[in-house]
Amino acid sequence: MEIPYTISTRPDTGLWNAKVGIWLFLASEVMLFGGLFSAYIFLRLDAPPGIWPHGLLNVPVGTMNTAILILSSVTVVLAWASLKMRRYRAYWWYMLATISCGVIFLVVKLAYEWPQKFDHFGAYIKPEALGKYEQYLGNEYAAAKGLPPRLEITGHLHNRAALNDPKIKEYEVALDPLNAEPTNPAMDRPHFFPLPVTDKIATIEKEDVERATMFLPTHSAYFASYFTITGLHGMHVLGGVLVFIYMWLPVSKKLYQRNPEHLANRVEVSGLFWHFVDLIWIFVFPLFYLL
Amino acid sequence: MNNPPDISQDPKEYEEYAHGIQKHVRGYLMVGALLLTFTAVTVALSYVDFGTRKANIGIAMLVATLKAGAVAAVFMHLAAEKRLIYRILIFTGFFVLGLFWLIFLAWYDYPVFH
Numbered sequence: 001m002e003i004p005y006t007i008s009t010r011p012d013t014g015l016w017n018a019k020v021g022i023w024l025f026l027a028s029e030v031m032l033f034g035g036l037f038s039a040y041i042f043l044r045l046d047a048p049p050g051i052w053p054h055g056l057l058n059v060p061v062g063t064m065n066t067a068i069l070i071l072s073s074v075t076v077v078l079a080w081a082s083l084k085m086r087r088y089r090a091y092w093w094y095m096l097a098t099i100s101c102g103v104i105f106l107v108v109k110l111a112y113e114w115p116q117k118f119d120h121f122g123a124y125i126k127p128e129a130l131g132k133y134e135q136y137l138g139n140e141y142a143a144a145k146g147l148p149p150r151l152e153i154t155g156h157l158h159n160r161a162a163l164n165d166p167k168i169k170e171y172e173v174a175l176d177p178l179n180a181e182p183t184n185p186a187m188d189r190p191h192f193f194p195l196p197v198t199d200k201i202a203t204i205e206k207e208d209v210e211r212a213t214m215f216l217p218t219h220s221a222y223f224a225s226y227f228t229i230t231g232l233h234g235m236h237v238l239g240g241v242l243v244f245i246y247m248w249l250p251v252s253k254k255l256y257q258r259n260p261e262h263l264a265n266r267v268e269v270s271g272l273f274w275h276f277v278d279l280i281w282i283f284v285f286p287l288f289y290l291l
Numbered sequence: 292m293n294n295p296p297d298i299s300q301d302p303k304e305y306e307e308y309a310h311g312i313q314k315h316v317r318g319y320l321m322v323g324a325l326l327l328t329f330t331a332v333t334v335a336l337s338y339v340d341f342g343t344r345k346a347n348i349g350i351a352m353l354v355a356t357l358k359a360g361a362v363a364a365v366f367m368h369l370a371a372e373k374r375l376i377y378r379i380l381i382f383t384g385f386f387v388l389g390l391f392w393l394i395f396l397a398w399y400d401y402p403v404f405h
Contacts, residue, residue, distance in 0.1 A: 013373065013375045014373045015375060015376070019376075020375060020376075023379050027379050027380065027383040030387055031386060031390070034387040035390060038391050038393070038394045042397065045394075045398065059334065063331075063334055066330050067330060070323060070326045071323070071327075073323070073362065074322075074323035077319045077366050081315060081316050084312050085309045189338070192338065272367055275362050275363075275366045276367070278366075279363065282358045282359050283352075285330075285355075286351040286354075287351075290334065290337035290351060291344070291347060291348050
């Protein structure tokens with residue numbers, strides 16, 4: 001049995017069915033991401049001063065990934081336009097470019113950005129012990145300049161065993177530049193190019209620490225929402241890439257030879273999904289990387 | 292920008308049709324360049340102090356909404372789409388705004404957060 005209205009339009013809606021289907025799906029996606037974004041807003045508005053981290057993500061890498069997704073949105077629409085003009089070779093190349101952009105985005109996220117976070121450490125100091133670590137926090141300086149209070153010491157954890165071994169009583173941390181020079185005005189705001197971890201080592205006693213983890217979802221509401229939203233977004237990128245690979249393989253050329261408009265319609269609906277994934281990232285990027 | 296017309300089966304008309312699509316392609320490239328420029332603008336603005344963090348967030352979200360609008364209108368062809376699609380999206384907009392409104396209501400539950 002042939003599925004009706006895959007190419008021609010239905011008289012009552014004026015649309016072919018898959019297009020209605022993808023828009024209904026995207027409507028549900030808006031609600032899915034809307035729920036997560038509203039949770040993000042709630043958590044962020046409720047965070048007391050100094051709790052919501054800033055400048056922990058790599059802005060140049062995030063900007064590059066944003067540009068890659070925008071580029072892929074352009075190439076997928078060009079792939080579709082090529083099919084409309086019956087230029088299969090151009091379609092094939094544009095599709096390959098789109099797939100490559102999607103793969104690069106995922107590799108940057110999963111093989112570089114996330115592991116870098118998993119390797120970073122942060123210890124929130126108990127309020128009563130903040131004075132003891134003033135040399136790393138510079139709260140008097142921050143208060144004088146009207147900056148939010150600094151409650152956390154971050155860097156590379158030298159003795160990782162300390163995380164799980166109750167016999168080890170302190171954390172040895174190679175400090176991030178802010179904690180190494182907390183009263184340096186250059187550290188007041190995050191830098192565009194992230195500064196490397198310094199050689200300065202701090203010893204933080206466990207009894208002074210409220211909570212200490214690597215930069216995992218358990219670290220804070222910030223990283224919990226960051227990993228949830230970018231993780232779900234990454235799964236959408238992966239889904240899009242897999243669909244595009246199918247449409248790029250020789251099996252789709254057969255469909256093209258049978259009915260080019262059918263393949264063009266398939267590319268259009270998957271392209272709509274891909275643009276939506278790009279659209280979500282347009283909001284994710286400033287919210288998590290810049291603000 | 293209107294959507295490209297359906298392809299003609301008449302070879303004589305095809306040239307005109309392909310030319311029409313080419314015009315759309317130029318539009319897609321321009322929007323792509325605009326989106327890349329606005330990404331750079333978003334990053335640059337985040338390093339400008341607009342007084343309060345709320346002001347910085349507001350401005351960044353405004354730029355993001357403009358970018359998202361361009362993607363939706365041109366790449367997703369919403370600038371000229373059939374009425375049924377708009378109807379679906381009106382419902383979606385209504386419910387997603389309702390969702391964000393719940394956050395606004397919850398804000399008043401806990402005076403400690405103010």
